[in-house]
Amino acid sequence: MTAPQTYVQTPQAKAAYDARWQRIMDCVNLKQPDRMPVAMLATFWLARYGGISYRQLMYDYEKTKEISERAILEFQPDAPSPTVLAVATGPSLEAIGFKQLQWPGHGVRDDQPYQYLDREYMKAEEYDEFLFDPTGFYLRKYLPRVAEAFEGLEELHYLPGLHYFRLVAGIRSFGKPRVRQAFEKIFKAAEEVDRMVAHHADFTQRMAAHGFPMSYITTTVSPYDMLADYFRGATGMMKDLYRNKDKLLQLLDKAAVFLVQQTLWSAKSAGHPIVFIPIHWAPDAFMSGKQFETFWWPSFRKLLMGLIEGGIIPMPLWEADCTKRLEVIRDIPPGKCIYWFERTDMVRAFEVLGDVVALRGNISPSLLTTGTPEQVDAAVRHLAENVFHKGGKLILDGAFGIPDETPVENVRAMFTAARKYAS
Amino acid sequence: MSDMTDQEKQLVEWLADMNEDDAFALAKRMLLEQGANPMRVLDLCRAAMDIVGKRFEKGEYFLPELVLAGEMLENIGAIAKPLIKQAPGGEPKKLAKVLIGTVHGDLHDIGKNIVTFMLDINGFDVKDIGVDVPVKTFLDEINAFQPDVVGLSGFLTLAFDSMKETIEAIQGAGMRDKVKIMIGGGQIDEIVRSYTGADAFGTNAVQAVTLCKGWSGVAA
Structure with missing residues (x-):
């Protein structure tokens, strides 16, 4: 990208922007909006919509922005998503040498989405080290394991204890060839990520000039999911519920603290109050109610409360079916969060949570990808009649956004039906 | 016992x-x-x-x-x-044969591995052919292993089409009547079962065991 472009928001576009944002905020504040807002999280579906490969979508910033803009102008969502950050990550991932994902050209074909590699990135024996010195564990162990750019930092001197003449001597480790090499790669990667963020800013400013606020910019993760997905791996974590219970609980409690700090810092830089939190390990089928209330919920609630106190509007996406969790996750202050549900029955969610949170979702992925426009219309009508018109502060969307394979006519049907049944 | x-x-x-x-x-x-x-x-x-x-x-x-x-x-x-x-005895006789794999395009294996384990400990002769399995590999493996049940796993929505293609290819190769086909994964429901032409779907490992027991005439 050359010099940043300046976009002018006309008074009409400003009025449209404000009206859209107000609709979302009315939902958050548990007030009735003028109509049911529709949000749009589209990732690799944009490749299908724009007729390009998934690889191009991840690598060609300009093309990706252009296609996303076209989709937003066609469907007029109240809150679209930050497309560049969500999908145009190819050059950055490459520069960082990211090892936890496979993406087009790096392990999967050009027409496949990126996929996460579930592995054990932290051993069960490493809980103490992580607990004692999280930053040291990240620098010298975790980061070199998950990203090539950080390889070499394991040779850094142990930092706590470096003072006075130990500091003078200890600084030598920064000059080691592999450490130097790591810093050079990190600088280059940071420059690439800067380019991506400049494109992201360009895109969001362009959308604001058209009258569209983003539905979120920053993302974060629940403490349990962070540890399960990015450190211990799915099966390692499940075994830890029995084998390393006490240390696991200590680490979850500690992670909640640093995740609050890290998220507040990111959200402040992004200048957007809504933080998206995709949730993987809360579903009914994954653990018992007792395990959920012992291991999953307390640290997540601590994260939610820390974010709320920091002026953030958390937007967890409760993946799969979380019906049995509804009574537990109700325990937060009213009017502060958006709960996005995937397979949980939205009518039931409204009955339990309608006076506490705004809701988002949840047209089924199987219906969107394999159903007819008429079936999509009926599904939207069901939610409009049984949730929105009964007082539910529902922001309509796909169950986890627009599935990649969704025929365009089904997306049109979703937006058309939302306006038809809930204006 | x-x-x-x-x-x-x-x-x-x-x-x-x-x-x-x-x-x-x-x-x-x-x-x-x-x-x-x-x-x-x-x-x-x-x-x-x-x-x-x-x-x-x-x-x-x-x-x-x-x-x-x-x-x-x-x-x-x-x-x-x-x-x-x-020791006397040797390996116990296995129940029906089950071929299982994650369909092409999808690399997820946690669910598939748990299903494989549960079928195995329930006495089935299970062959797990991994993730991102091309249609042709499924056909070759069906020919070689002669399973009674084929399990197709997938977590991503792209798996819907991969499952449909795999099942159509099994049909095209004249092997559809010889096997029961079950599908499973986070996004699978009756809509997907009907779309792909599978015989049944499951959302957890015990359902997979129940299906296989039902098809092989073993009390679940």
Whole structure:
């Protein structure tokens, strides 16, 4: 990208922007909006919509922005998503040498989405080290394991204890060839990520000039999911519920603290109050109610409360079916969060949570990808009649956004039906 | 299974209750110090897994227990299996054959691995052919392995089309009538089953076992 472009928001576009944002905020504040807002999280579906490969979508910033803009102008969502950050990550991932994902050209074909590699990135024996010195564990162990750019930092001197003449001597480790090499790669990667963020800013400013606020910019993760997905791996974590219970609980409690700090810092830089939190390990089928209330919920609630106190509007996406969790996750202050549900029955969610949170979702992925426009219309009508018109502060969307394979006519049907049944 | 001694009952109970340390120590003592028949010990493990499966069906146990049960069984099996040749009996007769894999385009394997484990401990002859399995590989493996049931796994929405293509290819190769096909994964529901042409779908490992038992005429 050359010099940043300046976009002018006309008074009409400003009025449209404000009206859209107000609709979302009315939902958050548990007030009735003028109509049911529709949000749009589209990732690799944009490749299908724009007729390009998934690889191009991840690598060609300009093309990706252009296609996303076209989709937003066609469907007029109240809150679209930050497309560049969500999908145009190819050059950055490459520069960082990211090892936890496979993406087009790096392990999967050009027409496949990126996929996460579930592995054990932290051993069960490493809980103490992580607990004692999280930053040291990240620098010298975790980061070199998950990203090539950080390889070499394991040779850094142990930092706590470096003072006075130990500091003078200890600084030598920064000059080691592999450490130097790591810093050079990190600088280059940071420059690439800067380019991506400049494109992201360009895109969001362009959308604001058209009258569209983003539905979120920053993302974060629940403490349990962070540890399960990015450190211990799915099966390692499940075994830890029995084998390393006490240390696991200590680490979850500690992670909640640093995740609050890290998220507040990111959200402040992004200048957007809504933080998206995709949730993987809360579903009914994954653990018992007792395990959920012992291991999953307390640290997540601590994260939610820390974010709320920091002026953030958390937007967890409760993946799969979380019906049995509804009574537990109700325990937060009213009017502060958006709960996005995937397979949980939205009518039931409204009955339990309608006076506490705004809701988002949840047209089924199987219906969107394999159903007819008429079936999509009926599904939207069901939610409009049984949730929105009964007082539910529902922001309509796909169950986890627009599935990649969704025929365009089904997306049109979703937006058309939302306006038809809930204006 | 036949009458159990108090010690055998204790092993089954500890395994079923996820008391890993005590169960492993006892199994090890039985096998290495008391000369217990390794086949008998493995049968006790299976009896414990039956209880685990039932507790899963009743909603008392969830994925962590299935995973830990798998780990306990593997650890005891690692001691018991090398001893089997010295004992009378040999390998028990397996139930139906199940071929299982994650369809092409999808690299997810956690669900598939748990299903494979549960089918295996329930006595099925399971062949797991991995992730991102091309249609042709499924056809070749069906020809070679001659399964009674084919399980197609997938977590991503792209798996819907991959499953449909795989099932159409099985049909096209004239093998559809010889196998039952089940599909499973996080996004799978009746809409997807109907779209792909599978015989049945499941959302957890115990449902997969129930389906296979139903198709092979074994009481679930």
